[in-house]
Amino acid sequence: MVTVSHVAEKLINDKVYLQEAMNQGVISYNSLATKFKPEIEEELGREVKHSAVVMAIRRYEEKLKKSIGEPSFNYFVETIMKTNMCYIVLRETPSLLPKLFTLYHIIDFKKGSILNIIQGNHEVGVITNERYKKKLLDLLKMETVLIKAEKLVAISLMYSKDFTFTPGVVYNVSRFIAWENINIINILHTPTELSLVVNEDDAMKCYRTLQKLVKKNR
Numbered sequence: 001m002v003t004v005s006h007v008a009e010k011l012i013n014d015k016v017y018l019q020e021a022m023n024q025g026v027i028s029y030n031s032l033a034t035k036f037k038p039e040i041e042e043e044l045g046r047e048v049k050h051s052a053v054v055m056a057i058r059r060y061e062e063k064l065k066k067s068i069g070e071p072s073f074n075y076f077v078e079t080i081m082k083t084n085m086c087y088i089v090l091r092e093t094p095s096l097l098p099k100l101f102t103l104y105h106i107i108d109f110k111k112g113s114i115l116n117i118i119q120g121n122h123e124v125g126v127i128t129n130e131r132y133k134k135k136l137l138d139l140l141k142m143e144t145v146l147i148k149a150e151k152l153v154a155i156s157l158m159y160s161k162d163f164t165f166t167p168g169v170v171y172n173v174s175r176f177i178a179w180e181n182i183n184i185i186n187i188l189h190t191p192t193e194l195s196l197v198v199n200e201d202d203a204m205k206c207y208r209t210l211q212k213l214v215k216k217n218r
Contacts, residue, residue, distance in 0.1 A: 004052045005060070008053060009060050019064055022065075076159060077160050081203065083200070085197065088126045088145060089147035090123065090145055096124060097124075099139055099140060099143070100124065114129055127197060153206075173196075176212075184196050184198060
């Protein structure tokens, strides 16, 4: 039998940001109940009490806090920021991959330069330092550029152990970033490093947010 609680949970589950707001404790039960009441009544085909909706929301919030909670990862090591990055996405073609291979001879890794190549089913993304952008575009001038983004920053969380098989690591980091209304351009990771590529304008806000996680889990 479908109840007020079932419908309220369904409405909340359909709204990820609402779940996060409830977990942060910034939701008014009365206001949310007023918003949900007509939808719940329509779903049930009968009138329901405002107080019953409030109680359903309150109980589900308690359940959410137990399931979501705060990140419990106690093995963050440090946060590293690398500026002046660019992101170029190209249409994948038979001629593209051999050209991308030559980039490894251009990038000076000994001086801390970065090169990340992300191959999808139909596109290939390249993330590197802006100082290599001209050489990269010259090399790929016969290819189709789909996206060209500049003034990006890569912010990395370093871990003291492998988190590959630990559920929720990426989710818990990205949800805190999303809560701050920061757009993530790309996510890169290895077993002990998680890097977020964001716009330069969001860099300090993103860095401060990640620093809170690092301090909290030290």
